[in-house]
Amino acid sequence: MTATLPAPAKTRRVVFPFTAIVGQEEMKLALILNVIDPKIGGVMIMGDRGTGKSTTIRALADLLPEIEVVAGDPFNSDPVDSDLMSEEVKQAIEQQLPIEIVKKKVQMVDLPLGATEDRVCGTIDIEKALAEGVKAFEPGLLAKANRGILYVDEVNLLDDHLVDVLLDSAAGGWNTVEREGISIRHPARFVMVGSGNPEEGELRPQLLDRFGMHAEIHTVKEPELRVQIVEQRAEFDGDPNAFCQKYFEEQEKLQSQIVRAQELLPQVTIDRDLQVKISEICSELDVDGLRGDIVTNRAAKALAAFEGRSEVTIEDIRRVIVLCLRHRLRKDPLENIDSGYKVEKSVARVFGLEVAE
Incomplete structure (x- = not known):
C-alpha cells in the first residue's frame, strides 16, 4: 500500500x-x-x-x-493513526487506494x-x-x-x-x-x-x-556563564556546521532518549497514594478546577519515562509540580505569578520534606 x-x-x-x-x-x-x-x-x-x-x-x-507523513497532505497526516489524519486520507485508506509516505x-x-x-x-x-x-x-x-x-x-x-x-x-x-x-x-x-x-x-x-x-x-547573572554563552554564539555564527558537528553525538543521544520515553510512557504508573498527595497540594493551594492535578500527574509520568523508569517517585513530582501549578494560584489579574515558593512549601508539608532554598 x-x-x-x-x-x-x-x-x-x-x-x-x-x-x-x-x-x-x-x-x-x-x-x-x-x-x-x-x-x-x-x-x-x-x-x-x-x-x-x-x-x-x-x-x-x-x-x-x-515523522512519517502522507505525501502532499496539507495536514501532515499520520499514515496509521486515524486521529491524526485528514478526512481525504481516511477515505483513501478505507477505499484501499495507494498512498505515498514520506519522512519529514x-x-x-x-x-x-x-x-x-x-x-x-x-x-x-x-x-x-x-x-x-x-x-x-x-x-x-x-x-x-x-x-x-x-x-x-x-x-x-x-x-x-x-x-x-x-x-x-x-x-x-x-x-x-x-x-x-x-x-x-x-x-x-x-x-x-x-x-x-x-x-x-x-x-x-x-x-x-x-x-x-x-x-x-531569567538573564544569566554569573559572568563566567555569560562569557561562555557569548563565545558559543560567536563560534556558531562563524561556522554553524562545524559547531553543530561538535554536539552531534549529544543530540543523537537526547533524541533517542526522547523516542524511548515516548514508547515507555504508556507503561508508566503512579501510586494512588502519590496521586492523593498531589490533589491534597492542589486543594491546599486553592487551585481552581482539576487541570493542576491532571497536568502534574502527566508531567511526573513523562519525567519518569524520560529517565527510563516505569514508576513515578516523590522526586519526579517535586521536580515538575512548580511548573504545573505556579500559574494557577493567581486569582487577581493584577497579582504577580508566584515564584514557586508557595508550591514548594505545600509540597514540603504534604510529603514531609525540607523546603529547597
Whole structure:
C-alpha cells in the first residue's frame, strides 16, 4: 500500500543545537516533557528579553526525529493513526487506494503577532463550494502545525479570542471551521508554546490556566556563564556546521532518549497514594478546577519515562509540580505569578520534606 521515501537532502538553515544551550534548565525540561506527552497541554515561557526563548524552541523542533507523513497532505497526516489524519486520507485508506509516505522533520510553526483568525484556522471558499459543489478549504497555520510545535511569541499581546481558539485546538486536537452552513474539520494536535515578557503584561488567569506548564526564565547573572554563552554564539555564527558537528553525538543521544520515553510512557504508573498527595497540594493551594492535578500527574509520568523508569517517585513530582501549578494560584489579574515558593512549601508539608532554598 505504501512506499517510504528518504527525507529530502538538508536545505534548511542550520539551527543552534539544543544540547549546546547553557542554563535555562526549567524551560528545557518543560519543553522536553511536552514533546514526550503533548497532552500535558503546552508551555507558557515568561522571561526577560534576549534570554534565548526562540532559540531554544527552534532547537527543540530541530532535535526531534523525522515523522512519517502522507505525501502532499496539507495536514501532515499520520499514515496509521486515524486521529491524526485528514478526512481525504481516511477515505483513501478505507477505499484501499495507494498512498505515498514520506519522512519529514517535525514542523515548528511561528504565529505572527498580527495574524487573523482566518490565517490561523483556515478559510472556506464559499463561491467555489456553491459553484462546484466541493468543500473548497484553504488550510491555515493550525493545519500546518498538526503533529508539530506551534510557537506564539509575545502571546500576552495577542487578542484573547485568538488565544482561546489556539488553546481549544491544542486541547481537543481538532480545528473546526464553519461558514454559511459549511463545516470543515481537520486534526490539529500540536505542542503549544507561548512566550512573553512580563513587563508587557500577563495573560488573564483564565487563559493562563489553559497552559499545562509555566516556565520562568531569567538573564544569566554569573559572568563566567555569560562569557561562555557569548563565545558559543560567536563560534556558531562563524561556522554553524562545524559547531553543530561538535554536539552531534549529544543530540543523537537526547533524541533517542526522547523516542524511548515516548514508547515507555504508556507503561508508566503512579501510586494512588502519590496521586492523593498531589490533589491534597492542589486543594491546599486553592487551585481552581482539576487541570493542576491532571497536568502534574502527566508531567511526573513523562519525567519518569524520560529517565527510563516505569514508576513515578516523590522526586519526579517535586521536580515538575512548580511548573504545573505556579500559574494557577493567581486569582487577581493584577497579582504577580508566584515564584514557586508557595508550591514548594505545600509540597514540603504534604510529603514531609525540607523546603529547597
